[in-house]
Amino acid sequence: MLFAKKKKKIDGDKHYVSLANIVGETAILYKKEDLVSYDCDGFTIHKSMPKAVVFPKSTEEVAAAVKYCAENKIPFLARGAGTGLSGGAIPLNGEVIISLAKMKQLLSVDFxxxxxxxQPGFVNLKLTNSIANKGYYYAPDPSSQYVCTIGGNVAENAGGAHCLKYGVTTNHILGLExxxxxxxxxxxxxxGIPDAPGYDxxxxxTGSEGTLGIVTKITVRILKNPEGKQTVLAYFDKAEDGSHAVSDIISAGIVPAALEMMDKTAIEGVEAGTYPVGHPRDIEALLLIEVxxxxxxxxxxxxxxxxVCKQRNVREVKVAESEEERGKWWANRKTGFGAMGAISPDYLVQDxxxxxxxxxxxxxxxxxxSKESGLRIANIFHAGDGNLHPLILFDSRIPGETEKAVKAGTACLKACADVGGSITGxxxxGIEKIEEMRFxxxxxxxxxxxxxxxVFNPENLLNKGKLFPTPSRCMDVKKVIKEAAAN
Amino acid sequence: MLFAKKKKKIDGDKHYVSLANIVGETAILYKKEDLVSYDCDGFTIHKSMPKAVVFPKSTEEVAAAVKYCAENKIPFLARGAGTGLSGGAIPLNGEVIISLAKMKQLLSVDFxxxxxxxQPGFVNLKLTNSIANKGYYYAPDPSSQYVCTIGGNVAENAGGAHCLKYGVTTNHILGLExxxxxxxxxxxxxxGIPDAPGYDxxxxxTGSEGTLGIVTKITVRILKNPEGKQTVLAYFDKAEDGSHAVSDIISAGIVPAALEMMDKTAIEGVEAGTYPVGHPRDIEALLLIEVxxxxxxxxxxxxxxxxVCKQRNVREVKVAESEEERGKWWANRKTGFGAMGAISPDYLVQDxxxxxxxxxxxxxxxxxxSKESGLRIANIFHAGDGNLHPLILFDSRIPGETEKAVKAGTACLKACADVGGSITGxxxxGIEKIEEMRFxxxxxxxxxxxxxxxVFNPENLLNKGKLFPTPSRCMDVKKVIKEAAAN
Known part of the structure; x- marks a missing residue:
């Protein structure tokens, strides 16, 4: 036969061939041009190339790929949609990336x-969409929910605007494979055995950032839609009045489903973005409150x-009059990070x-x-649970400005830690806040x-270099030895 | 001086003297007659004597006592109020018991x-009593809450009637020392750093049953009292109607604060107990529902x-007309286990x-x-979250009846595991359900x-022999060696 279809051949090293044997020849990427889009995730400041990307279709294929990597001492890590914001899926050590993109089924629903x-590659929002007709939904709603996967949500213990009332991902996970x-x-x-005994x-x-294992099946809790819902938008001339209104609402014994805040710079960004809704530009703060x-x-x-808003000198406050109006307010909020692109060449979001x-x-x-660094900082955040998201606006083309932005981000986290807070909500x-763990x-x-x-990862081949700094004691020892040698 | 006060002297072995030096001479028990009440906890079927009981007054004293035990390879364990129902505080290996009874302060409240x-020895109910005047409460409410300690609650991840809506202890713990x-x-x-990063x-x-460390300070979440509360009591001729009503209430999208069930034998017990309220004796089930x-x-x-109750053929249903009436219904329910003593010499509660x-x-x-074993079984339980408490009634004076009760308890747990459930809620x-972990x-x-x-307990000196069975693989190996030797 003259034009016989040429069989695709793996022309790389023996590891490529072996991995292709596990996942199939069409389910591996190993050429440089195919790998470039896997050199970072939502944290774009650091890039590093993987050795290969494999796309298993079953738990058994994941297990076989992992076993192969472990036996051959090849570092590896798992990747969902790659929307993570702290670099957890970046292949620092030339890892084989195990993409869960093909394991994206909704396996069963038990109303x-x-x-x-x-499966881990199932997109967050699709779950709610799949059960909405029966009146149910899945609560954790990260802003990236239309694209991020539930497997990734488990790795990062993802939150979202409605976690104030309903809790973060860990509160909704009932079982894992x-x-x-x-x-x-x-x-x-x-x-989903309820209340399994033994250690938790x-x-x-959940939240171990891909360092303890690769999740291949997830049992989640689904909730009945609340009977009613109302959404309020409040504009404040003074940021401080907005902050106090947040505390006052909670003190009044109300637990809103969501209580979001944006400052003046953030409003400038979202109004220049894809979903403007006509917020006034001269206010210092807005609150988006849902009950x-x-x-x-x-x-x-x-x-x-x-x-409460009136007592705190609100300029204007309104209740959404339709589901459509509510939807617009939320689209404006949820695409807020990306909208910063409209007012700044680059931005770094902190948490x-x-x-x-x-x-x-x-x-x-x-x-x-912000003043000290000379960089503008926008704030869009989950005010109700004290989860801040300073967005540091910068221009990476200006020499030194990226470093300035990183430094300002670290300073923001230090400010949080210093009042008894945390460096990530x-x-x-990932790799972004490793040193800040010491705060x-x-x-x-x-x-x-x-x-x-x-215990789980004795060879440290799985997602190496993430989550924890090297204990400073070790570094001190090195320093001491060096100093001793110098004397 | 003729009648100089005689200084109390430790007359035991050198370990007693050393421990007394750490906690003080008046804060150690080591004589047999003083130790007998520490030979078991709420699980009374197995008893074992401790080596000593020490009563530290500070974290530093706990740490010093632990360090001493560790250095001298003396097994040790922590004890709260000793109300645990699975034997977690029983000194199986002649442990030094570190009692937290003197560490019982409310250190601070941040409304x-x-x-x-x-502190860990602080009694559960005292927390709610201490903050009630400001309109706050602490949610987890085990039936023993008037005596059990929050430290013990952390060790066991204690639940309670109102955990259906508010979650168990782990959902209310914000920080631990x-x-x-x-x-x-x-x-x-x-x-209480919110959302601390790293592993959870x-x-x-929480819930590690005293095998990973000894908790010496606890930061808990407190909640604002709900604005309103109503309580319903419903009597059903048929147990099945009661069960279906439970499912129907949840399916209707209601999440009651509590949804408790008792069967006929349980009602006989509580009505013969200290807080009878006049439940009819000829019904098969009652539901106590709080919203x-x-x-x-x-x-x-x-x-x-x-x-829902009417649709499920309820015989009678009533709403509590006063806080007093509500209180009586709850006292009747919460003292239910103990009330079984009025209708049976002994009982074994399962979970x-x-x-x-x-x-x-x-x-x-x-x-x-129940029929197979010839023993009556009463059921008082948290129906809303599927947490069953079969109470197996028996008479330990009748030879063989204790063993029968234990066997029936195991069978109940197997029935739970077989439908995808768990052996403890x-x-x-503790020691009670170790073998059932294999279910x-x-x-x-x-x-x-x-x-x-x-990782946490490398020498296994801390609460040894609890929580996990020896992996059967190891036992198999032994068996194989034995069999090989015999051949």
Whole structure:
């Protein structure tokens, strides 16, 4: 036959051939031109090339690929949609990337026991879309929910605007199937065993940023849609009034489903972005507040919220009059990070958490950091749970400005840690905040955690170099030896 | 001076003297007659004598006592109020018991950030009593809450009637100070850092049944009292109608604060106990249902609950007319276990969890287990979250009856595991359910967990012999060697 279809051949080294044998020849990328889009994730400041990307279609293929890598001492890591903001999926050591993109099925839904089982590559928003017709939804709603995967959400313990009332990802995970770093497959609370005894491995794995295993199946809790929902938009001339309104609403005993805040620079960005809604440009703060629950109770809570806003000198406050109006407000908020592209060539988003009562003080600190660095900082954040997102605007084409932005970001996190807060609420540590872990953990505490990693990941081939700094004790020892040698 | 006060002297071995030097001479028990009340906890079927009991007054004293035990290879364990129901505080290996009874202070309350810091020996109910005047409470409410300690609640990840809506202990713990098994002190989320990054050590420690460390300070979440609260009591002729009503209420989208069930034998017990309220004796099931939240929404939910009960052929249903009446219903329920003493010389309480939808099937199974064993089984339980408490009534004076009761208890747990449930919801594994861990975990899964214990407790001196069975693989190896030797 003259034009016989040429069989695709793997022309790389023996590892490419072996991995292709596991996942299939059409399910591996290994040429440089194919790998470039895998050199970073949503954290674009650092880039590093993988050795290959494989796309397994089943738990068994994941396990076989992992086993092969482990036996051949090839570093590897898992990747979902690559929307992570702290660099957790960046192949620092030339890893083989195990992409879960082809494992994207909704496996089952059990409405009676309010559970669904999904593969890790299943997109977050698709779950809600798949069960909405029966009146159910999946609560964790990161802003990237239309594209991020539930597997990635588990790795990062993702949050979202509605986590104030409903909790973050870990509060909604009932069971996991996990491929360990040696290729062994374990089930944790298979099919969502309620309250499994023993140590809380479910909690331990969730948010472990891909360093303890690769999740291949997830049982999640699904919730019945609240009976009613109302959304309020409030504009404040003074940022401080907005901050105090946040505290006042919570103090009044209301737990809104969401309580979001944006400052003046953020408003400038979202109004220049894809979903402008006509916010006034001369206010210092806006609050987006959503209340849901039993219909009969909502009006009363809205009244209380309006009262609090008025006491805090609100310029204008309005309740969404239709689902369409509500949808527009949320689209404006949820695409907020990306919208910064309209007012700045680059931006770096940070993710600190503070006790709610320290909001006015820390916003003041961030404003000072902005002045000192000479960079504008926008704030779009989950005010209700004290989860700040300073967006540092910079221009990477100007020499030194990237470094300035990184330094300002670190200063913002230090400000959070100094008031008893944390350096990440939902974006994770990844490679971005490794050194900042020292702001809140002692060497002993870091050591206890790295020892746990050793249990699951003894060779440290799985997602190496993420999450934990090298304990400074070790570095001190080196310094001491060096100094001793010099004397 | 003729009658000089005689100084108390430690007349035991050198370890007694050394421990007395750490905690003080009046803070150690070591004579047999003083130790007898420490030979078991709420699980009274197994007894074992401790070497000594020490009563440290500070974290430093706990750390020093632990360090001493570790250095001298003396097994040790922590004890709160000793109300645990699975034997977690029983000194199986002649342990030194580190009692937290003297560390019982409420250290601070931060209403603005909704946190309180307590010592581990602080009694659960005292926290709510201490903050009630400001309109706040602490949610986890085990039936023993008037005496059990928050430290013990952390160890067992205690639940309670109101955990259906508010979650168990782990959902309310914001920070821990822990003495590790070598005497090192670590802080996890010191002062309740929100969303601390890294592995979820807070979740790992909570519910680890005293095998990973000794908790010496606890930061807990406190909640604002709900605006309104209503309580319903419903009597059903048929147990199955009661079970279906439970599912129907949840399916209607209502999440009651509590949804408790009692069967006929249980009603006989509570009505013969200290707090009878006049339940009819000829019904097969009663439901105690509480709804709380925004006042305006409650009436509507109560209407819906009454409707569901009627559809399920309820004989009588009533709403509590006063806080006093509500209090009586709850006292009747919360003292239910102890009340069994009025109708049986002994009882063994079990603690299984099932998917809510399997309630009718599993109650049927338990009834068959009762018939087969010839022992009566009462059921008082958290129906809303599928957490069953079969109370097996027996008489330990009749030879063989204790063994029969234990066997029936195991059969109940097997029935729970077989429908995809768990062997403990809130009482823990302790020594009672060690072998039953195999109903739900494979050897690999048990091994992963014991490896985590090794990280925190490498010498296994801390609460040895609890929580995990010896992996059966090891036993198999022994058997194989033995058989090989015999051939």
């Amino acid at each position: 009676e026991n309010r559970q669904a089982v999904v 996990v491929v360990l770093s040696n290729g062994e497959i374990i089930e944790i609370s298979e099919n 491995l479910l909690g331990l794995l 849901d629950g039993v219909a009969a109770g909502i009006d009363e809570q809205i009244e209380e919220i309006l009262k 600190g958490v503070i006790p709610r009562s320290r909001l006015p003080k820390v916003l003041q600190n961030i404003s000072e950091i 939902e974006h994770g540590v 809140i953990f002692t060497d002993e505490e870091l050591e206890a955690q790295t020892k746990i990693r050793e | 603005e950030n909704r946190q309180a810091v307590v 822990v003495v590790l098994s070598n005497g090192e002190i670590i802080e996890i989320s010191e002062n 050590l807070l979740g790992l420690l 709380d939240g925004v006042a305006a929404g409650i009436d509507e939910q109560i209407e819906e609950i009454l409707k 299984g969890v099932i998917p809510r939808s399997r309630l009718p099937k599993v109650l049927q199974n338990i009834s068959e287990i 809130e009482h823990g594994v 739900i975990f494979t050897d690999e899964e048990l091994e992963a967990q014991t490896k985590i214990r090794e």
